[in-house]
Amino acid sequence: MLVRSRAVTAWINAMLVCSLLLFIPQTNAKAAKTLHTYTVANTAVIKPSYDVIVAGTDPEGIMAAVSAARNQLKVLLVENRPRNVMGGLMTLGWLNSLDLNKSPKVSKEFPSPYLNKGLFQEWYYLIGGTSFDVRRAANAFAKMVKDEKNIDVLMNARSMNPLMEGNKVAGMQIVDGSGKAYTVRAGAVIDATQDGDVMAAAGAPFTMDREDIGDPASKIAVTLVFKLSGVNDKAWKTLRQHKGAGSDAMSIWGYGDAKEYVSSDQTRVKIRSLNIGRQEDGTLLINTMQIYGIDPLDPASLSEGMKIGQKEAPLIVNYLKKKYKEFATLSYAGTAPELYVRESRHMKGEYRLTMADLMNNRDFWDAIAYGSYEVDIQSFTHAYSGAVVMKPKQYGVPFRTLVPQQVDGLLVVGRAASFDTLPHGSARVMPLGMATGQAAGAAVKLAKEYKMSFRDLTKSKSGIAELRKRLTKQGMDLRMVKFAAPEYSKHKYYPGLLATASLAAAVGGYSNDAWDLDGPSNPKRFYNTAAAFHRMFPEAFPNKMTMNADDFSKDVPLSLKQAANIIALSAGIETEPEAAIEVMTNRSIVSKDFIKGIKNPAKLTNGEAFMIVRGAIKSIAGVEYK
Template sequence: MAVKARISNGGSAKGYVLLLALMVLIAAGASGLYWWKSESTKAYEGRTGVPQKLTDVKTVEVPKDSYDVIVAGTDPEGVAAAVSASRNGLKTLLVDGHNREILGGLMSLGWLNSLDMNYEPDKGVLHKREILNKGIFAEWYAKIEGDSFDVITAANAFNELVANEKNVDVLLKVKEMEPVVSESGSTSTVTGLKITLADGTVKTVQTKALIDATQDADMAAAAGVPYTTGREDLGDQKSRMAVTLVFRLKNITPEVWQKMAQRLQNDNDPGTGINEMSAWGYKDMKDYPPMNKERVAMRGLNIGRQNDGTMLINALQIFGIDGTDPKSKEEAFQLGKEELPHIVDYMKKKYPEFAGIELDATAPELYVRETRHIQGEYRLSIIDVLENRDQWDRIAFGSYPVDIQRMSPADTGAVVTVPQQYAVPFRSIVPLKVDGLLVVGRSASFDTLPHGTARVIPVGMATGEAAGAAVKIAKEKGLTFRQMAANKDAITLLQETLNNQGMVLQPFSIKPQPFMEHKAYDGLKVAVSLGLATGGYDNNFALDDKSNQQRVANMLEGMRKFKPETLSGSPSAALGKDTDPKNLPVSIEQAAYMVALMLKVDATRENAVEVLQSRGFLKPETVEAIANKQELTNGDTYLMIRDVYNAVKDLK
């Protein structure tokens, strides 16, 4: 009994210790969660609410004859590149060909006042998630209200960064910029920039390095760098993501904001929310009936509060716009301005809290998401993002969802996948065919799908910072940027330099996601690469869900864009006219027959599987891997798509 008593007493004491430890962990978890949350919604902590006066940008009237580096474009990526180059001791010219008087481009003039942040992978409730790209981006971020900010604050913060650099000359409002390119055999090299000043004077400025930080890689295109446009790499020559005209509403009193908070905090929707500087929700604005149904649509509201009692709305989508054509962009402004009075009137009638709002203004610049994608020494692929790949020459990291905006009013847009962390390589900012040039920002060497995550500002500023530092290293080592991209010692020095500037560029490894271990994963990779499969915000590709006849027909119709000459038949011809194919399972015979029709291969529904196997369009092991041949899953159909893709991808 005594022994039992001691055991009992010991167990009781141990229980108290465990209980106490558990309580400490819970308290620590709560405080850790609050710590992380307060950091991720910095706007609650740092906002003064006092409007800033826009500071003047100190500029030069006439640039010097030569600079160590010229940075073309004053968007955030250009600011980061110029500051980085200056801090590495380089005489730098930061020049812009738009009619701008302030720095920051789309952030300050397109009124994009919310950041798409990139955080490190979640390591548990007690872990504070750090932002992935620090350095100059973090330095600028510390000067603004948070991940949603006042655009004047942002512009002043960009100006402050540049004004503190004695090695930077700023030249604004030039009428034209054109790269000067020398030819030597098969090699082209940028040697300067021909600038038409505001007064019409033309001056050629010499340089050993040009960093193209324009939104659309204008300098690279003019220098002869190859590129694709929009979704061209998917075989879609015409589609473009919607552009957005941000608009400003006034009379946004604290009472209005409080009523907005009451709505968004009580709508039982985890996808909506509000803090002191931003709100996201009002999803039923997608039901707004536009005056121009073919060209204009609304989505749920992304709202940015400004310190002067106004708020900015990012929600008006305009379709069919070529972001590289000034006339097309002017058309977008006209379409948006014609629609806006009706939108504001609709909001006032639908939502009581907006009864007193008024349209104040529209952004000076249009938000264009996608135009050119240069061809570089490495092209970032959607599989790099899907598999959370590191790169040996990493210069930036991304983790933002692959966000593909609508292409038309009938489209819904898509989130392809949400990565945990992937690396952007230095090779992706080194263009093919032209030396003396680096390209940073959204038009760097990214395929169209990964562009949906890599186009965000934190990634762009990191690539700009890397470019500025790379110029110094290439100069000291006597390397071209192309040679540097293949030189591990030079890249190691670049990474060390960037880390000394505040970046944290370390190797990483991410555990494979469960869907990567599925038997159909090889097929899924092909389907994702062709834009035929999406996983949404939870990376659920539904590989084991039953497919249906309509879904397979739609995927094959989408696949035809990849090789229209070879895949010229219509798989939809296999669908019955008297039934709803969305409600019908798809058998292997039915799917194979659709493929045969697409390939214009002579086959019947009964022998299509055999015919495709004999022609090399369907592998026997794929047929064997399909467990239920009468009701194919999504994974089964992706494997069949893989076989067709592999068979035709190299055909002329």
């Protein structure tokens, strides 16, 4: 393991910053507008073969390409979206406020405030701040690619499709912007597209959106970031002083009552609290808009989303200017070139990251990255505001989540990797995706040396140990921080909580205390939980629960008799209400000892209700979350 002193690390960081200063024009209040974005020129001659092709120039793809190049591999980095700059969602979707993977504890042993480090931290030092100037970020990405002589670049391709030999990806079929076709062979392909386009085209299995929790029709809201101009130091200071808003030198978050905005079409677009990132040219980027009913895989639907956002953005700005005196001097200055899409395909890999993994803060023998960001489930309908399901301390991301089932020669990084939809709410953040990109680039080199397929590598303890060793030498920190087990996991009814949270039916919030395990449950909450049984396990729970959830009150306690009867109804078990408890024990949904341990059968706690949920899923559907 490569160990550096804090002094050496500081010196390296300073050198990184200095190297960027040589490449990117410096800015100050007077010269800010002189900072321009460096476009990326295509390589003049595209070779017939490479060691690896990386598809996609979002941050995850850039890190994969740079990692592979630094591992002495010949790389083709190809992009089939109409882009002339590097960085994708960050630099063209204007998602300039970072969702950081913070370490659960900073200590002498673990001095970094962020997990993973590596290429992400190298890039982060180049741009600085929790919010960054998108032009400076694009230039930093361009510099990292430009500095690697082993990377060839092909931007603005008309199409890119996997070259298949049986079930193996053997390269890519590419048509460039001029219409010239290439057949480019490669020892491996890394899919870093936002939607897992190469993975899907290669025939790898996947789920869509919220399909794995029985809700395939719902789609998480997309966002169109918009810009305000007229920001000087005085205006920025005024914005930061708003009551209830949090801020640092480059970011502001809050203005929670902005969500009172009434849009031009409440069913298609609304706003939430504001995430504000300062730019160096006297502008702000604001992430607040939520646009509903957009299919990320349908170009016509994406175009509709852009039109909805472009129409709404100036209306939102007018509202902010009238509602908050802090915005009065600012002016609307346009929208981002691309939509911010949060979710689409979820690959089925050799391992699938689960909610239980995050709640248990689970490490893995083949972890190649670590996450800690909250499980942030965004709104998917105008009637639902979204939720933070829980906040993990730290969890590992197995190498197996990058390896698709049924397809060889391919790795998938970023948000399309093998994550269930709930943990995806944490694992989709780009610092973690950039870490998976770095790991993928190094894995291609190791698999080539070992003459081993990626699938074989997922089964090799010695191979993974060598991969982790190399990644550590290349700047990553692949250690679990030492921390105490969270309080919720010590509760005797934690197994029930684990099952209920995995159904998307329990929310812990940022502090993991909204579970309220010892607090009172109610019939409405339990009925809504039982309604999820049919969505996820329709054969085991055939009853769609046609009774209206509003018929159940949240203001009265849930009794054991009510809970047993709701379980029986959902499972299609014919029984009299008075006999439902006996049916539960006879079917081993709950034990007699559990019933004896209930404090008050007329007033079940949330923890007791969660245990009944767990028993029903395990006994009737045959599924156990652990």
